[in-house]
Amino acid sequence: EPEVTQTPSHQVTQMGQEVILRCVPISNHLYFYWYRQILGQKVEFLVSFYNNEISEKSEIFDDQFSVERPDGSNFTLKIRSTKLEDSAMYFCASSYLDLNQPQHFGDGTRLSIL
């Protein structure tokens, strides 16, 4: 079964540094998402992306965050200047053309800010 892949699985970064989290969505999916889970808390929506542009973003997704689909397969989340509170598990997800389809999640990237 096709799956969403995320790299790296764990990223350790100094506060203030830029970090890029990478995702390869399922190949025929057209909707892409990032979610965040702070340790011990529930999963929160960050941003959705369709047709090469952001379709919705949450209050968490401030100017420090950006997303990009640099080629036909990758989908990236960039945090420009990381803060301690950015430490979390970041999940990428994708879904098929029809919006009323399940979202498929990657295994996540655990981001630790020192």
Add this chain to the structure above:
Amino acid sequence: GIQVEQSPPDLILQEGANSTLRCNFSDSVNNLQWFHQNPWGQLINLFYIPSGTKQNGRLSATTVATERYSLLYISSSQTTDSGVYFCAVLIYGGATNKLIFGTGTLLAVQP
């Protein structure tokens, strides 16, 4: 915004026991997914269930959309069932397309 509440928040079972997890949501939703988050943090898709009942092995789920709740049944629990169970409701319309996750149920199955 929509609220998604799960109960119980924590549950301890002996291996072989059955359990029912509940998900309540405060408004109409387009669809609902159940996930199992294993001890390594991976989110495993269990069910995609807008209404009715589905079964997959020892697990089954029922969603009653008109009454705004969903139930996840685990029968003959095993230690590998341990982890956090999340329900998530799908909201879409216009530019909106996102999952709103519930608060989770932490399940520990003891041998």
